[in-house]
Amino acid sequence: EPETRQEAAHGGAATPRIVTTDPVRARTRRALAYATGFVYVYGLGTVLAFLPAYGADRALSPRGVGLLRAAFWVARVVGSLGAGRVSDALGRRLVLVPAMLVMAGGAGLIVAPLGRCALFLGSVALGLASGASAPTCVGLIADHVSAADRGMAMGLFEAACGVSILASGLLGGYAAEAFGGETPYLIVGALALVWAGVLARSPRS
Numbered sequence: 001e002p003e004t005r006q007e008a009a010h011g012g013a014a015t016p017r018i019v020t021t022d023p024v025r026a027r028t029r030r031a032l033a034y035a036t037g038f039v040y041v042y043g044l045g046t047v048l049a050f051l052p053a054y055g056a057d058r059a060l061s062p063r064g065v066g067l068l069r070a071a072f073w074v075a076r077v078v079g080s081l082g083a084g085r086v087s088d089a090l091g092r093r094l095v096l097v098p099a100m101l102v103m104a105g106g107a108g109l110i111v112a113p114l115g116r117c118a119l120f121l122g123s124v125a126l127g128l129a130s131g132a133s134a135p136t137c138v139g140l141i142a143d144h145v146s147a148a149d150r151g152m153a154m155g156l157f158e159a160a161c162g163v164s165i166l167a168s169g170l171l172g173g174y175a176a177e178a179f180g181g182e183t184p185y186l187i188v189g190a191l192a193l194v195w196a197g198v199l200a201r202s203p204r205s
Helices: 022-059 064-080 083-090 094-112 116-144 147-179 183-200
Strands: 004-008 014-020
Touching: 014 064, 022 064, 022 094, 022 116, 022 147, 022 183, 064 116, 083 094, 083 116, 094 116, 094 183, 116 147, 116 183
Parallel strands: none
Antiparallel strands: 004 014
């Protein structure tokens, strides 16, 4: 029995998308996508919850804090543009592993005592990693779910992202209060590094 099949496009022609027919393999890869969504959204949630206060602690003016957040979101838009197409061509893993490494590096730059330039570069790196991960995770789910189940699978993915936003705020807030304002970003960096290793050992998709 073949492991993969091609789906037909709306006009009837075959598309390049390959959908796994092995149910165990499909579930495993969807689980990888859900977990990857949790990781990258954890970084996003940390930025949303703590970057303004952290920037103020680093003596940024209100305008500087606004620019710091803008740097993240501009980079996220740039990272998302083309990431899905690149992952179609090269494989999801070959986009997600570098994205996780960039996320870890960005978190390290944010907490490094290297001045405002490093703080902004770290924000940009986190935005790029988040933007590249989002469409690639969605593509990974679509690769391994039937058209009939795609809505449910995307709903589960969004639920994982929502849980991640919640966890980043709660855990990050506790960690910041107990150990200092840098701690939420150290958690992001460690989580991204660990997950990059997991994805690097996963089958090419």
